Amino acid sequence: MIEFDRVSLALGSFRLKEISLTIGRGDYYFIVGPSGAGKTVLLETIAGLHRPESGRVLLRDEEITTLPPEKRRVALVYQDYSLFPNMRVIDNVSYGLRVQGMRKKEARDEVVPLLERFGIAHLADRYPGTLSGGEQQRVSLARAIAVKPDILLLDEPLSALDPITQERFIGDLRRLHREDGLTIVQVSHSRREAHLLATRMAVIIDGYLVDEGKAGVVLNTPRSRDVATFVGIENILDGTVTANEDGHATVDAGGRTFEAMTDAAPGEEVSLCIRADDIILAVDGDRHSSARNTMTGTVVSVVENGPVAEVKVDAGVVLTAVLTRRSVRDLLLVAGTAVTLSIKATAIHVIRASS
């Protein structure tokens, strides 16, 4: 639907460098990256608010690199909501229809169902300054949807909301994507949001697009060590391949030997990525398992976090596992407990240093 072909642009000292990506119709596309990486600039470039220095932007195979924002049929929702403070809620929501030529009364009538849908009909005559953060966010979303955009652009829409409002808003976004079939591009640095909503995603670091693809693939099999760190892979171990038989490799990492699936040749430097929830812990020394990586260790710490607990185990290298709190209770895990760790060879994602 929208395609960036080697797009570069400079804003002061910041640069976006040769970004190429494709956002398909109906995608829920996440742009993630650390602060200052260029995510918002990329989002604003999709909106047409910045003109690239080089490269092309295509919309439905037509070049729109220099097309002004008002002609792109995209709507933008900022993290700070950006409601017009001098207009009532209903005038904020109907603003897009008004500037596109609709009469005031018609535009107001048109957006009433939208206000009802987002549960803000009772706020219609209020000014934005009197609304809570969650209410302002729903108004800004309704205002963006009112113009029936082809693409909805969201700049960290959840970051300023409390957890309960976040859940509600995530529900609103999911409905917009699934029921209305809207193409959504969202900037975020939350892995959880990406897990919950994204179908595809791109990772931007220092103005470079360093990974792009299906959300599950980027999150679970990142292309580089930087991406792995950013998408929150809990255990990343640097090591060297010592043997490889038909893709079944042995890797020395952190003083331990791991078995993993990779084409990396013996002697090659690699990074092993192990998700915390792919590590199985057992007590009583049960080492009989189909998992190719089994090792003993001692629990260093147990930190409960909602329904789960993060358990750090020293097994020569310190590895982090995530268990349910019930498992922690059943296994009587506390600091100092001796445990056996099991990790399937297929659960280890190998990043080759040369990639």
Next chain:
Amino acid sequence: MDMKTQTRSTDPLPADGEPVAATRWKRERERYTDWCTLGFCILGGLLVGITVLALANITMAELADPAHLIKIATSSTVIESILLTFGAGASAVLLLIVFGTPLAYILARSRPSRFKGVVESIIDIPLILPHTVAGLLVYLLFMRRGWLGAPLSDIGLAFEDALPGTIVAMLFVASPFYINSMREGFEKVPVHLENVARTLGAGTFTMFRTVSLPLSLRHMYSGAILAWGRAIGEFAGVIMIAYYPFIISTLIYYSFTTDGIRASRSIAFTVILVSFGVFYLLRRMTRHLGRYDDRV
């Protein structure tokens, strides 16, 4: 319930009906003196005091002979001069709104650069120049043989000793007040609001008209009032190009040098009353204008 709570919750009433705690607090407040605030008030008060003293001085002198004051205040020369001054000032402000508002917007939205710095310095020139120099600059440009004066007089627009000359001199000296106020107003409008308006379908001018300008309205009013005040108070800048027709400052000066202090004082007092009334009315009329809740 402990004694402390009990005392607080029941607060016995003395004979005059005021709670004991409230009386104690009042006493504490009376005993406490914020010397800093008091010092600031005294220093500021001295400044205001000079103006009040000057006004009291002229008021006492004028009220001693009301018949003379009324005669001067109702003379056609004074009324026409006041109307001319206010009208010329308003015309200058109108021109500033038309030409200065876009300039202020461009300055507010452009990135810092050497060129921008030069333009800003040029805008501020009338602020730092002696008024006679400002008047001379205007005269040299708009006199009959001036770069702009010559071609414009060819098409019938004369500036020397004419109303356009008064307006252009007022425009020149008042421009920084309006442009700087307006630029500050535009700078305070978040760029995100403009970006959102654009993506919702507003072209650049529609976005400017519906978002940037309404949100800067207060700065427009305060800038316009400041510029108007500056324009109608101008003397040296105006007389260089247009001694005639008499604006009020010129009339006071003329009256002072020909008829003496008494006549010029009555004109000055009339101007003070009218200006104060007009400014007060303008402030009252615009006090709710362009205000919005910016907690968003």
